[in-house]
Amino acid sequence: MKIIANKWFWLAVFVLSWTVAGVAMFSDDTTAITEHGGPCPQRIVAMAPNLTEILFALGLEDNIVGVTEYSNHPPSARQKPVMGTFWQPNIEAVVAARPDLVVALGFNRQAGLAHRLARLNFNTLTVNIETIPQLLDAIEKIGTVTNKTAAARRLSERLRNNLDNISRRVAAGHRPKVLYIIQIEPLRVAGRQTFINELIELAGGENAIAPTINKYPPVGPEQVIASNPDVIIQPVMDVMEKADLTAGKQQLVEYFDRFQSIAAVSGNRIYVIDGDAVSRLGPRIDQAAETVARCLSPELFEEP
């Protein structure tokens, strides 16, 4: 091969000088994410449905100028402009909304998004909401940044109290083993490292499944039988009316019919619940905990 020293040499020179020029011109662009405690933000964009709920709960309804798809609670959130989905946010829409604060979930869930926003010089607040304590923490953080410290403290205290109440109520009772179904085909359940597990324990129960690598492990029939849950719970999404819940329960009962040996089936302790509040780590977590507690210990919640 006729490699003329000339052209390859000049190519190498080109690459080197191009790179150096680039570094010289652009390398000041490493903006770290800062949590500005700036003046009261007027235009807020929430990049996740639970963040939307928190903002609404803090009384910031009028300041919200953008939400992501499936921000369906409270109902008036559905009127807000949509900025794409949780997984594929529409950055253009965010820019066009001219927010002075963008709230996003942290590294584990929306990694990179915060950086993209910060690179565009948006005032970004990222919070990690993976557990209930983190949720309460996040509420306070959001409250600080949005100048709603008092409202935030009230909200987090109310939630803490409600959760404690439930805990206390069920403390005396037995601890039923709970199988929390995420998906039927193939069968997936909530494992021990999820916030759902926290709900289960708060509600006085114990996860029927032993600790696993996955947060939401797929399980086989043997494990179902071996774990012998006392209660089976499945959330149903997009519940429009009562009929949806009944239909869902029907399906679930049919599915588990083959497992006659387990306590939940023989004791007829199979429940379906409205998944909307339960699947989200947001301000309705106390309602979620109560719903679960009612399934686990219905006798403790008998209302006249």
Add this chain to the structure above:
Amino acid sequence: MNIIEAKNLTFSYTDKPLLADLTFSVPAGSFVAIAGPNGVGKTTLLNLLSALLKTQSGSIILDGKGIRSFSAAMLARKIAVVRQEFIPPFGFSVIQTVLMARTPYYNRLGFETPADKEIAAGALKATDIADLAERQLAQISGGERQRVFIARALAQKTPILLLDEPTSFLDLRHQVKIYDLLKKMQIEEKKTVIAITHDINLAAQYCDNVLLLAQDARYYQGTPNDVFSTETIGKVYGIGGFSGAVRTQKFFLPLGKYARDYRVIRHTSACENKT
């Protein structure tokens, strides 16, 4: 002076040797035919001479130096090879194909020089395919394609040409034209031509020497008249036929049992046996 010398060449693909202790030399500027039945090692020998195959034992000396000491680039200045034609995976045209031979001589930008284009044009003219220059290889006949490959080898402008059955797809006219061309190259440009051929009569008319390979690694070499005797042909190819003489060279017409003039053989061999 011998431009190629092969000494004690042995080669085998399996445990049975294909070529064993083959020794021959090619004088510079001569026209050599390599003949023999199928499977006897002709193409293998060609591949050894063009350094596509590594010798297993024995040596090949090219221009006084061992062939292994040549780099691909150096070798390409000495030997051009014409193998069986084929249609390439991408649609190159005739002129593009022929010019590929000039790749080592392109200019700095990687383009053909005017000299390259002239050489290519000359090669196209010599092989009578100048009017096909812009056709794609897939669009021309097998015989025309073979001539493209020959033109490409000519464009390499080497002192030695190796060809593997260059006329197998050509019509009579072009068979003769190619041999004429090769002979012309030998006479006018002092090229050394080594061609594998099945046509022993054309070989007799054009070639100076013949290397006849036979089964069990046997071989015969000499002038066409010496090598192509009826007896040898019968032994090596296993067929009989009618031999005669044109003027200076013999010719041989193979005849099978159902050939019209088959009786000539029995008559001839009967005559020969008598003497």
Add this chain to the structure above:
Amino acid sequence: MTKLLTPPTLLTRILLATVMLAAVMLACSLLGTEHISLKKALEPSHPGVVNPDYEIFFRVRGPRIILAAIVGAALACSGAVLQALLRNPLADPYILGISSGAGLGAIIAITIFSRLNWMLWGRSPIAFFAFVGALATAGLVWTVARLTGKSQVTHLLLAGVVVNAFFSAMIMFLTSIANSSQVQRTIFWLMGNIIEEDPLVLWTSGGFVLAGIFALFFISPQLNALSFSEVDAKAMGINTAATQTVAFVLAALITAVAVSLSGLVGFAGLIVPHGVRLVFGPDHRQLLPLSALIGAGFLVAADTLARIVVAPAQLPVGVVTALIGGPFFLVLLVRYSRRIDWLAK
């Protein structure tokens, strides 16, 4: 085209293609879910006042379009090179293990390192791991093929298939034990996505890809001969081993750059060289630059479609290229099978 290529002709065609690319990029930068006007975007900025048209044009769409152009150019060019090296019109840049290697790198970064909350120079480590994964796998496949000796091409393909299969299995394993958000991120990465990158990344990757394309142009005459036949190329004095190595390394490098920036965008590296060859012929001195320019335009257009078609949601760009590329490829296949020159003997 079968006429002989001359430098002036080549230059003219490259210039025309560049102008067309610029036009496409400009047009696409004005399309999107938000309506912006070029005039407003170019207005001088006032301190404290945010000009959304400016922001969208220069900070959101602009970088995306430039990135799409870089990725498209890299993939189309390396696709053409792989097709030449393997003497097979069905090759694409990912065929020799690069896709599964990059994918494995990415998913390792997503699953293992996300727990450590690790940032590499202020950026997510996914791109880095994908890059390393791509190159390491390409090197592995090349080495395996070399070890098996003769008939490079067949062994390259086989090694590529085996490595792809094995790494894909590992990707599946990691996906099965990952949590749902990690799975989502992996899937999106595998589908190919163009997002806005910062200027330094665009500048350096653009420079590398450009240099790679130039280097490949330098060895285009050798690639021509190699794509014809390896034996004949050698007989004509070309150092086939060196050409193959250089070409493969360069193709792997620019593909790795593209893949680390955008994930696995399919079909661009397969159909763009085909289309260019159909119109302009197989001469690589022309095929490579034109494939790069047209590949860039193709991906810019595809990304624009991805942004617009299901607004306000966005499609991964790999979905768009597959939807366009699949049927196009089918048409090519049918058309080509009627033309004898497609049959490799």
